[in-house]
Amino acid sequence: MIKIDREMQASLEAIIRKREKAMKDGEEVNKSDLLGILLESNSKEIKEHGMSNREIVEECYTFYMAGQETTAVLIVWTMVMLSRYPEWQSRAREEVFQVFGNRKPDSDGLNRLKTVSMILNEVLRLYPPTLFFSRTLNKDIKMQNLSLPAGVKISLPILLIHHDRELWGDDAREFKPERFSEGIAKATKGQVSYFPFGWGPRMCIGQNFSLMEAKIFFTLLLQRFTIELSPAYTHAPVNFLNLKPMRGAQIVLHKL
Numbered sequence: 001m002i003k004i005d006r007e008m009q010a011s012l013e014a015i016i017r018k019r020e021k022a023m024k025d026g027e028e029v030n031k032s033d034l035l036g037i038l039l040e041s042n043s044k045e046i047k048e049h050g051m052s053n054r055e056i057v058e059e060c061y062t063f064y065m066a067g068q069e070t071t072a073v074l075i076v077w078t079m080v081m082l083s084r085y086p087e088w089q090s091r092a093r094e095e096v097f098q099v100f101g102n103r104k105p106d107s108d109g110l111n112r113l114k115t116v117s118m119i120l121n122e123v124l125r126l127y128p129p130t131l132f133f134s135r136t137l138n139k140d141i142k143m144q145n146l147s148l149p150a151g152v153k154i155s156l157p158i159l160l161i162h163h164d165r166e167l168w169g170d171d172a173r174e175f176k177p178e179r180f181s182e183g184i185a186k187a188t189k190g191q192v193s194y195f196p197f198g199w200g201p202r203m204c205i206g207q208n209f210s211l212m213e214a215k216i217f218f219t220l221l222l223q224r225f226t227i228e229l230s231p232a233y234t235h236a237p238v239n240f241l242n243l244k245p246m247r248g249a250q251i252v253l254h255k256l
């Protein structure tokens with residue numbers, strides 16, 4: 001892990017140096033991606049409050065670690081579930097064709113993909129990419145008959161709560177996107193029982209971005225292919241930084 005960490009830091013530093021040099025040399029550079037925005041805003045503020053190169057590396061690192069694999073495993077588990085539940089795959093494809101036909105997806109249409117959103121919500125409930133998040137108490141608190149002193153670290157087990165039969169019913173472990181047919185608030189009956197992106201002021205800032213990415217991916221995929229699990233697939237979810245299939249997900253694509 002330490003070696004991988006060093007390699008990632010070094011490779012990010014190299015990318016940043018290259019972009020900075022291009023900016024200094026007056027070359028045409030992308031100013032609208034994350035790195036472009038960070039460097040542009042930093043160069044304006046550098047005299048007083050600017051970030052050091054090290055801090056820019058850390059920011060890019062956070063976005064990469066927090067954003068890349070989480071969305072990738074959401075897409076993988078959704079492909080697995082659409083293969084296992086072909087009726088949901090057909091419903092999602094019908095919706096995609098109804099909204100876009102063979103056209104490229106646009107943001108207006110993506111907001112109208114109700115079935116696809118229900119499927120993504122249910123996948124995030126059953127296979128939340130992040131299994132838990134933590135908070136450290138900054139003051140003593142009392143919750144019903146439980147007293148917790150400041151400094152205690154609390155873990156919120158996303159997966160366990162998403163699978164809890166008391167909260168979700170006897171079919172809690174089953175794939176039933178119809179739970180979300182009237183939105184998340186109705187599905188949770190207003191309780192805090194669904195939080196794949198965390199909760200409170202520090203909840204995931206990439207939530208809308210990642211759902212948008214996943215919807216674009218599935219629109220383009222379902223317009224072109226049917227998907228099926230290969231007989232080589234074994235269902236073995238494992239927690240390795242994120243919840244992922246231990247032996248990968250072998251998917252067969254058939255052209256429509």
Ligand code: HEM
Binds near residue numbers: 066068074130205207
């Ligand atoms: C399916 C995709 C994703 C899942 C399941 C996910 C989940 C989470 C969770 C559980 C947290 C902790 C929230 C908390 O402590 O309350 C978090 C934080 C964060 N996420 Fe995501 N995330 C996803 C995608 C992304 C993407 C695409 C980005 C960036 C483009 C991103 C950036 C971040 C950042 C920067 C934080 C830290 C926020 C802070 O501490 O203020 N995430 N995410």
